[in-house]
Amino acid sequence: MSDNKDSRQNVNEKQKELLQNATLRHLIKHNLKKGQNTKLIIVCLAIVGSLGTVGFFTFSNNDVVQNEPEHMKTMLRVQNLRGDTVSTWAAWKILEEDLFHVHVVDSAYATKERQDAILDTIMSLEKIEIDDSLLHKGPKGTTSTYYMGWYGALNSINNTTLHPIPKNLHFHVTDKGEGDILIELNNMPHPEGISGYTTTVIDENSHQILKAHITIYNVEKLSMPQLKTIVRHELGHGFGLGHSTAPEDLMAPQITTAYPYISECALDTIEALYNDLGTDEVMCKK
Amino acid sequence: MNIVVFDRDDTLSKSFGIFLESYGYHVMVSDKFQTAISLACSFKTDIFISEYLEDDPEFLNHLKTIKQDKPDLDIIILTCSKVSPKQIHDLGIPMIFEKPITPTLLLDIISKKKHKNSVQEIFQ
Numbered sequence: 528m529s530d531n532k533d534s535r536q537n538v539n540e541k542q543k544e545l546l547q548n549a550t551l552r553h554l555i556k557h558n559l560k561k562g563q564n565t566k567l568i569i570v571c572l573a574i575v576g577s578l579g580t581v582g583f584f585t586f587s588n589n590d591v592v593q594n595e596p597e598h599m600k601t602m603l604r605v606q607n608l609r610g611d612t613v614s615t616w617a618a619w620k621i622l623e624e625d626l627f628h629v630h631v632v633d634s635a636y637a638t639k640e641r642q643d644a645i646l647d648t649i650m651s652l653e654k655i656e657i658d659d660s661l662l663h664k665g666p667k668g669t670t671s672t673y674y675m676g677w678y679g680a681l682n683s684i685n686n687t688t689l690h691p692i693p694k695n696l697h698f699h700v701t702d703k704g705e706g707d708i709l710i711e712l713n714n715m716p717h718p719e720g721i722s723g724y725t726t727t728v729i730d731e732n733s734h735q736i737l738k739a740h741i742t743i744y745n746v747e748k749l750s751m752p753q754l755k756t757i758v759r760h761e762l763g764h765g766f767g768l769g770h771s772t773a774p775e776d777l778m779a780p781q782i783t784t785a786y787p788y789i790s791e792c793a794l795d796t797i798e799a800l801y802n803d804l805g806t807d808e809v810m811c812k813k
Numbered sequence: 814m815n816i817v818v819f820d821r822d823d824t825l826s827k828s829f830g831i832f833l834e835s836y837g838y839h840v841m842v843s844d845k846f847q848t849a850i851s852l853a854c855s856f857k858t859d860i861f862i863s864e865y866l867e868d869d870p871e872f873l874n875h876l877k878t879i880k881q882d883k884p885d886l887d888i889i890i891l892t893c894s895k896v897s898p899k900q901i902h903d904l905g906i907p908m909i910f911e912k913p914i915t916p917t918l919l920l921d922i923i924s925k926k927k928h929k930n931s932v933q934e935i936f937q
Contacts, residue, residue: 535893539822542913546828549916550835632837704837711839715815715856726834740834 554728554737617729617736618767618800619707620690627693629762630706636746637700637712644751645710646698648758651676654683657786662775673788677762680789681797688801693766708739708765710758712746722749723757725764734803739765756787767800768793815857816923818842819849820864820891829862832916838923846872850879858886860926865892865901865909877904887926889919 621627629649631637653675659665674680678696699706717724727739741761743754756777763778771778777787816838820826826842833840841856843849846866853861861879866872879886890901890909901909908922 531894536822538893538912539820539825543822543825543828545913545916546825546832550828550832553832553835701837704835709837711837713815713839718852718855728831728835738835740837742839 550728616767616769616800617727617734618690618803619693620733620735621693623691624695625691625693626695626697627708628697628699628706629708629765630699630701630710632704632709632711633700633702634712636714640751641712641746641754642700644754645758648676648755648762649696649698650678652679652682654679655786655788662784662786664775671791673786673790674794675788677759677766677789680794681766684794684798686798688798689803690801692797692801708741708762710741710743710761712743714747715744717744722753723761725761727764727767736765736767741765759787759789763789763793766797768796771796814838814859814923814926816840816860816862817849817853817856817858818862819846820844821846821866822864833919833923836920846875850875853879853886854882858883860887860889860923862889862891865890865894867892867894873900873904876901876906880904880906889922 619627631642631645651674655673655675656670657673658667659669659671660667662671664671672683674683678694681692681694681696684692693707701709722744724742724744725739726742728737729735730737741758741764743749743757743761746754749757760777768778771792773779773790773792775784775786776790776792777784778793816833818826818829818833818840819842820829821844823844826844830840830842841852843852846863846869849861849863852858863876876888879888888906888908890906891912891914892909893912910918
């Protein structure tokens, strides 16, 4: 009996090793860029370890309308391959000229209207000025800039960072599962009522994100503004952001803001992450 | 495509999950058989990958029930033991593999299913 158990454990260990090596080979092949391959292969294969960052995003009010207060509960969990909860930070490490692929998985739920909504969340250049007094950030008459799409937001960062921030975003609908950030829409309810779920696989040693996978649940019950808000939030996790302690921010765990857009605070955090400051905690200017 | 993976070894079921998710599949994992069955039956599931529970006399009955409830669900059994597959075959489950299964073989099986070919074609 004991022999059987030992034998089972040995076989399982062998199976894990095969799966982990295959996963790393796949991620390296699809995500690492020229000039980084050799270094990361050594690091990855030496430790055969990766981490998954899991971000959850939940609607507690399914009938919210944009520009009316939204009450959305979010949860962020960072875990390693063994399921241990860990606390760490990570950023993409790509070359400046590289295209950064944000893809949507082709399915019956990825309708043209939803694709357009997601595309807008990714590629929009639109920005708005909001009075700071509305978000308890400053006196009436002072304003802050907010971005509707990540392309506009990330390209507003003019400072050079240690690791290039992904700015050349590329949107594509795919049926193969490739892409740096992959967005999948389905109509299943999550058992915990979660609407959006991001899994980010990272290399723990180099604090490098290898792949992010976003799943949007119950998509047919979401309005387009809700879908945009969820995707905008989850993409923040995809680029490396955790949750904000500012309750009025898009990346807050409990979103109560009527303006679920990308804030200057989120961009300051992105800048810090890509400067390898060793933390994802940034004190916002406002 | 939605896949449920069950293995009593928690890290192994998670390894399967991360591997398959890196290829774009949506995966739910559990180290408890009852929970995995519940997931497979509660959600639209295309493939159920399960460890063979050689010491559970009710295992085959559970498989039988799942096949009755969800005849379209493809079940893949992974085993560490030299189990006679006949009883499982008799339930209409032709896919029984000894661990460790090669990841590329597993992807082949799932990919065939995704492209609407019968997974049985590969093994007949």
